[in-house]
Structure formats: structure tokens, C-alpha cells
Amino acid sequence: MTDFTSAARTATAALRDLFPQTPLQRNDYLSARYGADIWLKREDLSPVRSFKLRGAFNAMRKVRDRLPHQTRFVCASAGNHAQGMAFSCRHFGVKGTIFMPITTPQQKIDKTRAFGGEFVEIVLTGDYFDRTLAAAKAWCETEGAHFLAPFDDEDVIEGQASVAVEMLEQLGRAPDMVLLSVGGGGLASGVTKYMRTEAPGTQFRFVEPAGGASLRAALLAGRPMALDTVDGFVDGAAVARIGDAPFAALSWAFPDQVLMTPEDRICVTMVEMLNVEGVVLEPAGAMPITALQDLGPAIQGKTVVCVISGGNFDFERLPEVKERAQRYTGLKKYMLLRLPQRPGALRDFLMLLGPDDDVARFEYLKKSARNFGSILIGIETKAPENFPRLFARMEEEGFAFRDITQDALLGEYLI
Template sequence: MTDFPTQARAAEAAMRDVFPPTPLQRNVHLSERFEADIYLKREDLSPVRSYKIRGAYNAMRKQADQELFVCASAGNHAQGVAFMCKHMGKRGVIFMPVTTPQQKIQKTRMFGGENVEIHLIGDYFDDTLAAAQDWCGREGGHFLSPFDDDDVIEGQSSIAVEIEEQLGRVPDHVILPVGGGGMSAGVTRWFGDRLHCLYAEPDGGACLRAALKAGKPVALDHVDTFVDGAAVGRIGAKPYEILKDVPLPDVLSISEDRVCATIIEMLNVEGIVLEPAGALAIEALGDVRSWIRGKSVVCLTSGGNFDFERLPEVKERAQRYSGVKKYLLLRLPQRPGALKEFLSILGPEDDIARFEYLKKSARNFGSVLIGIETKRPENFADLFGRLDDAGLAYTDITNDETLAQFLI
């Protein structure tokens, strides 16, 4: 039986029939910020703007006699399968969640053309996966898992082969985003104990952490689909077998709002477009600052399939996380001049982003929903002090998720 390193090298060599190695770039901005040598492995620059093309191609080339491939995907695996179906002249049937961003659906159609058909089924990936497997069981074809497949894991390991060749050595750390675990398992298996692997997953899809705590893959009670490329409710069984000995402190849970801040920063500072899952590894740098100082670190920018219709939401969440935007319920006197007096309390860097009376009546006071943006988080402490001095009653609801769902 061929050993894994030989298989991984063969997979990496096979990729060259489809696309060149993705760049490994030292990022000056991040390196200076974290006092380390930070490199970005730019999987967002693959032909389908994610690493998923690697696993799809490797698995499909090993099933060369198969004419029909079936898959379930939150978007990126679908694009990889669609691209390879057209490239290899195969037929693909692709199942995607109804909640998949339109950009990913349209790109899947574009990459696959007449070679693929798309079915939108299920609100969550696990529902979509069950539907795809059921269809494949009835209609035939080769089911191509996005992560729970030895050939897919082997294909994703080609990333690690490229990193070592491009850097000319093994880095001290590599930070990997985790969804179903296929890529992180492949990279981990290639490097073994030659470096320190760290794993970043979204708070709303922390399936690796849950599996490590339980000692086996377990289904999450709820999955937040915002980081759609990593919103998986149960880690794959095959990836888990490779990752089951990962120390729990090496698994970093990143809030969805933090991911938004990184997306905006990388777009504004570096001109790099990342989808939420693609930004996980970079945002995780802040959690391991003391570990990586003076070291070489590779962050995998796993995908750049970002739907710009989501940008207002991403900006909103980033502002709330960074503390420069807050929402207040303000109890405002209903008399002439009251609004003008309130406006005079605002500081020179404070702007009103939203102003809405929640209840209009003949009472002496009315409730107002007000959104305020400022340039520096510390400005809010000054503003709240002035509101207190003026005797105005207010409630900060910025982080009240229940109220935010209905009001913001």
C-alpha cells in the first residue's frame, strides 16, 4: 500500500494539470502587527476561489470510469465539483442549502454549465447532505463527500505539500479553518508533529471542539450559518480519526462578529476579498499572539467567494464588534426642543445612523431606537456620561441578541 506522503505528493503533482500552485505570501501588515512572520496561503486565488477544487479533483481522477458524481455542499465544494465535471466531461448533480448565498449558486452554474444540475434543499447543510445521499442511493452515481472521504482528504493535503515547497522549510505554526475537517485533516497528516497546527472554527459551528470533548463526532444542537463555508453541524468521521488527538487548547472558537472585522480589515487594508470562512485563520492570530511572537506562521485564506450583497451586514457586525457602533433605547421627553437638546449632547465624532420612534402617544415620554456610529470606541464612555448628566434614561441593546433580532 502506498504511504500517505507519496500519495499527497502525487495529488499535488496532479493539480498542475488544472491550475498552478496558489501563492504563499508574506503579509507585512499582519507580520508587523503580531511581531511574527505571517504568511498567507492564498487558496482564495484558486480557479474556484477556494481549496475545495483540490479534494474534488483528486477524488474524481481516482474514479475516472465514473460518469455521474453527486455531492452536497454549502457552496465551495459545489463549485469545485462543477468545475471538474466540465473539465473532465462528467455529469454532476449538486445539492446545496436553500440558504446558500446567490453568488455561490451562480458561480456553480457558471463553472459546471450544461454538465451539472443543481438542487436547493434544506436550511442547514446536514439536511442537504441527507437529501443528496438519498438521491444518490436511488439514482446511482458516485457520492463525493466534501470532507468525509479519504481521497478528498488526500487532495486537500496538497496544500501542505505546496506550503513546504514554497517556503523551503516547515513553518513553526499553521492555522487552519475547520468546517467538516477534510482540509485540516489532510494538512495535519502531512505535517505530523513537525510543526504546531492550530484550528479555527466559528462559534456557531464548533463541531471539532464538540467532538474532542465528547470523544467522538457529535451533532451540534444548533448551527449558525453565517460562516457558511464552515457551518457544519458534525465533523466527518474520517477527519476526526486524524484529528482526535488534537489538544483542546489548539482549537480556537471565533465569534461571527470577529470574523466580520477581519473581512473588513483585509478588504480595506490589503484589498483581499475573503468570505467569512476564509477569514477565520487570520482572525485567530489574535488568540495566539503570545505563542507566535518571533515565529513563522502560515494562515490559510480558505476562500474568497464573497457575495457583496452581504457587505452591509458584515460592516454592521464588524462595527458592533469593534465598539464603534451602538444601539440605544432612549427615553425622550415629548416636548418641543427635546430632540434638539439631545443632538447637542452628541460629540464631534458621533453620527446618528438610525433614529426611530418605537411608540408614538400622548404620553410625556417616548421610546426611541437610536443607532450611533463614532470613530473611536472610547467616545461612547463620554457620550454616556453626558446622557447621565442630562438625566436622560437609556438602555444599551447592542449586544442583546433577542432585542436585536426584532429591532436592529
């Protein structure tokens, strides 16, 4: 047993003071769909609904062991790390100061405060996270507090490895493959570092959002690289630069082991798991399940574990998630329609709709010419093949239109 595996087991045992093992559940629906033995490690069922509690607790535990006088901790986070630290502060009875961007949703602020109670203070500062982080580190140096990093810390990585310790104990054997979401890299580095020693035959796939593939960029470059832009939709994994310590632990991986999942396709998984299985997932938590379809025959007949990293989902985002899922699956489209300015023109257009087509958005934009007007129209249907038939009928009847469903610029301003 290596020093790391021994430390990971010690961390796992210490966690039992906070909560029991999160469930490892076989999912019959996914197993039948992919012809494999699919298991879900349900980190969304931890006390703070994510794996982040593990790393925050372990790092705080080890700091307290080394420096018993250290009773002040600081972090910068707008999500799961903040909640994990708040929970840990209350457990250890230490003071925590949590810096969050001013734009943080009130729901996340309230949950963090509820987990920490009287032991945490929340400071809202900065419109963007980089400014929030800078303020937290400056305050930390001034006050002599300990900065609790979300992922770029060996003690945090050690704590996240407890996911693997539990997984192997619960399954009773080594799985053929494990799928892991990657943001800053703490979870992926902890799990793989433990399992490459204890289950060397297990393969890994790392799942990143298409708009934030920092691990893939680092593997291609041979070092951590800051992405020029990051799509913030997958807020639990939208990290511009993977951490140095996690990358050091993951540098053995090949770029083709990283699966990039489109943000809209992640939404399809979120809606499907909610409707079919009654499981609420945050975008980052849905990524491993989403990536299963990219593996195809490679997992047939195999035992596969998807680590569900979190389920902190604000239901105010559900309309956006449903919208993006419908667009991705071809069940909803938006068009700019050039409508003749004559009586009955709108009726003529509506008569072209099929029995499964429904108008979900109708907005008169402006007259684009003396005899024509521009209409923004959204159509929902029950099967994607209905749209080619509708477009053919529109062209036959002389209706000019432009499909803007995938036009990011126009979508941002009009949809």
C-alpha cells in the same frame, strides 16, 4: 515516505492539470503587527476561490481510476464544494448533479453553473441543508451515481493535503506553526496528516467559529458530537458535526489547540484585510488571521502560515459585515431612548453628541407613556471611548436609555 504522503504528492502533481500552485505570500502588514514572519497560503486564488477544488478533483480522479464506467456524480452543497465539483465535472467530462437548498443565493447558483457548464445540473430542493442532503443521497442510490462527500472521505482528505505539499515546497523549510480553519475537518486533517510526517516539528492551531466549534466538542467528548445549535454566519465552517474520517485524523490534538473566534471579530478581520491589503476573504477564510491576536507572544519571532481557505464573498453581505465589525470594536451602538414628549427634547438630545458622533439610525417606535416616547437610535463614532462620555452626559441631563448593542434577542427584531 508513508503511503499517505506519497498519495498526497501524486494528487498534487495531478492538480497541475487544473491550475498552478496557489501563492504562498509573506504579509508585511501582519508580520509587523505581530512581530513574526507571517505567510498566507492563498487558497482564495484557486480557480474556484477556495481549497475545495482539490478534494473534489482528487476524489473524482480516484473514482474514475477505480471505476472507469462511473460517469455520474452527485453532491449536496450551497457553496465551495459545489463549485469544486462542478469544475471537476467539466474537467473530466462527466455528468454532475448538484443539490442545493432552495434558499441558496442566486449568485452561488450562477457561479456553480458557470464552472460546470453543460456537465452539471442543479437541483434546488429543501429549505434546510439536511433535507437537501437527504434528497441528494436518495437520488444517488436510485440513479446509481457516486456521492461526492465534501469532507468525510479519505480521497477528499488526501486531495486537501496537497495544500501542505505545496506549502513546504514554496517555503523551503518547515514553518513553526500553521493555522487552519475547521468546518467539516477535511482541510485540517489533510494538512496535518501530511505535515506530521514531513515536518514533525511544526505546531498547529485549529480555528473554529465560536458558534460552530464541532472539533473542540469532539475532542472534549472523545468522539464526534453534533452541536445543538450552529451560528450560520461563517457559512464555510458552520458544521454541526465534524466528519468521522477527519476526526480520526485529528484525534491526537488537544482542545486547547482549538481557537474559537467570535463571528463579529471575524468581521473586523474581513473589513481590515479588504481596506488595508485589498484582499477579499469569506468569513471562514478570515478565521486564521483573526486568531493571530490570541497567540500573542507565542508567535513572536516565529514563522507562521495562515491557510486562507477561501474568498467567495458575496458583496451584498458587506453592510452586515461592516455593521458587525463596528459593533465589536465599540464604534457603533444601539440604544432604546426614552424621549420626553415636549418641544425641543430631540434638539436637547442631539446637542449632547460629540464632534465625532453621528446618528446612523433613528426610528420612533411608540409612546411608552403619556409624556414619553420610545426611540431606537444608532450612533457611530470614531473612537470607542467616546461612548462612555456620551452616556455620562445623557445621564446628567436626565435622558433614560438602554444600550441594546449586545442584546441578541432585541437586536434580531429591532436592528
